[in-house]
Amino acid sequence: MPRRPVLADQAAKESVLPRLPTDLPTVMIINGPNLNLLGCRETDIYGRETLADIEAACVARAADLGLAIDFRQSNVEGEIVTWIQGARDEAAALILNAGAYTHTSIAILDALRSLDVPVYEVHLSNVFRREPFRHKSYVSMAATGVICGFGGLGYQLALEAAAHQLGRAEMRPSENQA
Ligand code: DQA
Numbered sequence: 001m002p003r004r005p006v007l008a009d010q011a012a013k014e015s016v017l018p019r020l021p022t023d024l025p026t027v028m029i030i031n032g033p034n035l036n037l038l039g040c041r042e043t044d045i046y047g048r049e050t051l052a053d054i055e056a057a058c059v060a061r062a063a064d065l066g067l068a069i070d071f072r073q074s075n076v077e078g079e080i081v082t083w084i085q086g087a088r089d090e091a092a093a094l095i096l097n098a099g100a101y102t103h104t105s106i107a108i109l110d111a112l113r114s115l116d117v118p119v120y121e122v123h124l125s126n127v128f129r130r131e132p133f134r135h136k137s138y139v140s141m142a143a144t145g146v147i148c149g150f151g152g153l154g155y156q157l158a159l160e161a162a163a164h165q166l167g168r169a170e171m172r173p174s175e176n177q178a
Helices: 010-014 051-065 077-090 099-103 106-113 153-165
Strands: 026-031 068-073 093-097 119-123 145-148
Touching: 026 051, 026 077, 026 153, 051 068, 051 153, 077 093, 077 106, 093 153, 119 153, 145 153
Parallel strands: 026 068, 026 093, 093 119, 119 145
Antiparallel strands: none
16 A cells, blocks of 8 residues: 555655654544645635645644644545555544545445544535535545535644544643643
8 A cells, every 4th residue: 555645746745744753643634636736726715725735734733732644645536445444553543535535435435434533524615605516425424523614724623633532632721730
C-alpha cells in the first residue's frame, strides 16, 4: 500500500510532512477525488487554500494536540477503500473528505463500517446549501460526526474532536491552575 499520495506539487508536500515521534496516536486524514485541485478548482465555492496549505495547518494543529497525522489524497475509489481498511491497524482516528464519493460510494461506506476507530466526515463547503444530490452522504451513515461549511478550518475542528475523544485535549490555562 502506498504510504503517501502522489500530488502535483510533491516538493511542496515533502516540506510539510509530519516529523513527529511515532508513539503519538496517529490520525489518518484521507482526501478524495479532485481535492488535489484545491486552490484553482471552483474557487468561488472552495476558496484559494490549497491541499498543501490544509495539510500544513493540520500538521501544526496536530503537534499542539499531541497527535501525529498521516495525510493522503487519491482520485481512485479503490485506493481510498484500501487506505480506510489500513486505518484499522494504523490509525487511532480517521478524518475523511471523500469528495464526490461521499454521495455515491457504498464501497467506502462498507470499509468505514469495518473500522472501530472514530470517523470524522469533513467537507469544505456546506453541502446542504448545494445541489440536492450532495445532501445524501454514505459516509455520514458510518461517521462519528460531520463538519461542513468551514473551509479548511473544518479539518482542524475535526482534529480537535479527535483529540477530545482520544483523551489528548489540551489543558486550558484555567484548568491548569488547580
Ligand atoms: C466536498 C463536497 C462534495 O460534494 C464535492 O464533490 C467535493 C468537495 C467539500 O469538501 O465541500 O469534491 O467534499
